Amino acid sequence: MPDKFHFECVDCKTKYLGDKVMYLCPPCEKENKPGLPPRGVLKTIYDYSAIRDLTSTEKLFQSLEEDHFMPLLPLSSYSYWPNLNIGRTPLYRINDCFSGEEYNQDFELYLKDDSQNPTFSFKDRASALVSAWAKENGIKTLIAASTGNAGSSLAGICASQGQKAMIVVPAAAPLAKLTQILMYGANLVPVRGTYDDAFDLSVQISEKYGYYNRNTAYNPLTIEGKKTVSFELYRQLNHQVPDRIFIPAGDGVIYAGVCKGFEDLLKLGIIDRMPVLVAVQAEGSRNLINNLKNKTFVATPSKTIADSISVDVPKCFHMAAGYMDEYHGEAVSVSDQEILQASLLLSRSTGIFSEPAAVAAFAGMLKYWDQGLIPAQSKNVVLLTGSGLKDLTAVQSSIQIPDAVEPDIRSVEKIIQKNFSQTS
Ligand SMILES: [Zn+2]
Numbered sequence: 001m002p003d004k005f006h007f008e009c010v011d012c013k014t015k016y017l018g019d020k021v022m023y024l025c026p027p028c029e030k031e032n033k034p035g036l037p038p039r040g041v042l043k044t045i046y047d048y049s050a051i052r053d054l055t056s057t058e059k060l061f062q063s064l065e066e067d068h069f070m071p072l073l074p075l076s077s078y079s080y081w082p083n084l085n086i087g088r089t090p091l092y093r094i095n096d097c098f099s100g101e102e103y104n105q106d107f108e109l110y111l112k113d114d115s116q117n118p119t120f121s122f123k124d125r126a127s128a129l130v131s132a133w134a135k136e137n138g139i140k141t142l143i144a145a146s147t148g149n150a151g152s153s154l155a156g157i158c159a160s161q162g163q164k165a166m167i168v169v170p171a172a173a174p175l176a177k178l179t180q181i182l183m184y185g186a187n188l189v190p191v192r193g194t195y196d197d198a199f200d201l202s203v204q205i206s207e208k209y210g211y212y213n214r215n216t217a218y219n220p221l222t223i224e225g226k227k228t229v230s231f232e233l234y235r236q237l238n239h240q241v242p243d244r245i246f247i248p249a250g251d252g253v254i255y256a257g258v259c260k261g262f263e264d265l266l267k268l269g270i271i272d273r274m275p276v277l278v279a280v281q282a283e284g285s286r287n288l289i290n291n292l293k294n295k296t297f298v299a300t301p302s303k304t305i306a307d308s309i310s311v312d313v314p315k316c317f318h319m320a321a322g323y324m325d326e327y328h329g330e331a332v333s334v335s336d337q338e339i340l341q342a343s344l345l346l347s348r349s350t351g352i353f354s355e356p357a358a359v360a361a362f363a364g365m366l367k368y369w370d371q372g373l374i375p376a377q378s379k380n381v382v383l384l385t386g387s388g389l390k391d392l393t394a395v396q397s398s399i400q401i402p403d404a405v406e407p408d409i410r411s412v413e414k415i416i417q418k419n420f421s422q423t424s
Contacts, residue, residue, distance in 0.1 A: 004018070004047070005018045005044050005046050006045055007022055010041050010042070010043055011040055016042065018044070021139075023213065023218050024041060025042060026040075035313060036297050037315065037317030038318075039318060041220065041223075041316060041319045043223070043260070044223075044260075046072060048264075051071050051268060052268055052269060055071050060268075061235050066078075068228065069228055069231050072227075074221065075129075080135040080136040081128065081132045082118075082131060082132065083160055086157075087117065087125050087229065089229075089232070090112075091111070091233065091236040091237070093108065094111055094350060095109075106376040107375065107376055107377060107378045107379075107380055110379070111382050112232075112381055112383050113384050114384060114386070115352070115355075115384060115385075118156055119149075119153045119180060120389065121308075121386035122254060122385035123150045123386075125225045126150070126153070126216070127150070127225070128225060129221045129225030130154070130212070134212045135161055139212045140163055140164060141164040141209070141210075141211045142158055142165050142212045142214055143165070143211040143212070143213050144165070144166075144167055145169070146167055146168070147170065147195050147310070148169065148174055148177030148308070148390070149308050149386055150214065150222075151168075152167075152177045152181050152390075155180065155181045155184035155185070155186035156180065159186075166205065167181050168189045168201055168205070169181070169189070169190055170197070171190040171192055174390060177390055195311075196312070199218075203215070216315055217252075217316035217319070222257075223319070225257070226261075227257045227260040229257070229258060229261065230260075230261025230262045230264075233245070234262075234270075242379040242381045243378040243379050244368075245278065245380075245383060246364045246368075247277055248306070248309050249281050249288055250281070250314065251316050251317075252314045252319070252320030253320075254383070255320045255324075258383070259277055259323040259329070276328060276330055277323075277329045278330045279324065279332075281309065281332075281333045281334075282302075282304035282305075282306045282334060283335045283336070284302055285302035285309060287313065288311075289331045289333060291317065291321075292324065292331065297317070305336045305339060305356045306336070306359075307357065307391060308355065308385070334363040339363050340397065340398050343398065344398055347388070353387065354384045354385075354386065354387065355385075355387060355388050355391050357385060358383075358384040358385040359388075361382050362382050362384065402415075
């Protein structure tokens with residue numbers, strides 16, 4: 001199916017047919033050096049005029065229900081797609097949940113809750129496409145290096161597809177994510193080292209044994225799979241482009257994926273403007289933002305409670321930075337304290353318990369709001385990329401589990417007097 005799409009290197013612009021396993025652009029990859037963001041990330045390009053001729057906008061969006069936007073995915077058939085419900089996650093309009101707070105909301109706020117994916121994170125969008133492509137091409141074993149979410153996602157999706165998975169993680173990954181990986185039956189390889197060490201090891205394993213590598217940004221389909229959220233957003237907003245989307249950013253792959261989705265719609269003539277995409281980083285992990293204007297990349301060791309966006313060298317830096325430049329993207333960072341406060345506010349006012357990396361995006365929106373940067377009547381989306389149950393340790397400092405009481409009504413009455421008014 002080489003005619004449907006091809007890959008293009010974001011750096012040297014070389015084109016490659018999509019008929020075999022491709023990772024980074026080979027000549028650019030040869031020039032890559034440790035400690036610097038990789039060059040040679042590939043972008044997936046379609047014959048947009050052919051798609052426009054063959055598929056009406058209405059039919060394209062119908063395809064969300066029927067075959068998950070197959071005209072805009074690098075697959076020949078929906079039959080390879082996992083049987084699980086990938087994407088199609090809820091978009092909640094939040095009107096007055098901050099009543100009683102100091103906020104006066106005069107704009108439209110939407111929360112896209114991607115924790116409702118099968119393994120409870122946004123990563124399932126990428127894993128589904130990588131797994132489906134492997135299935136179409138007869139590859140039975142997949143591998144990923146991961147800090148947790150991508151690995152647990154690939155493990156779950158592979159379990160649903162009858163594929164084998166090997167997941168290489170830094171040994172310090174959160175327990176919930178490691179547990180998930182093992183429950184889904186994947187081979188878990190914890191390494192004494194960093195994510196970068198796990199990444200390099202996984203590449204060596206795929207080169208030696210031919211396992212299909214899902215590493216984020218290294219495999220171009222990880223970016224491509226993530227773009228489906230943009231199609232859903234456009235559809236859920238009644239075919240309107242939001243003004244701003246707040247996106248948690250570590251490697252920059254989700255940022256690039258969301259941008260690619262809207263860019264596809266722009267190239268198809270379905271939309272006539274791009275939303276402003278805001279990359280939200282943790283203050284302790286600002287390696288994307290800090291290097292946007294640098295001539296030479298400088299990595300600062302990252303430290304944040306938001307482990308999913310704790311990244312020293314962003315793997316998708318050049319593509320994300322290129323998109324920010326081309327479509328006037330914005331960036332903001334939030335402290336761990338702001339993430340913890342936002343986490344409580346989000347959970348208590350909306351009923352959505354997100355992991356710290358996802359809450360970072362919400363905290364970024366709050367910061368914009370505080371600074372008067374959100375225009376009245378504008379449409380704003382916060383992308384919530386993972387469930388809070390994935391990292392319970394991160395929020396322990398914000399809560400206190402009460403001491404146990406005797407099972408009699410008098411013990412409870414003390415609690416009621418302290419915390420509730422007398423009437424229900
Ligand atoms: Zn290249």
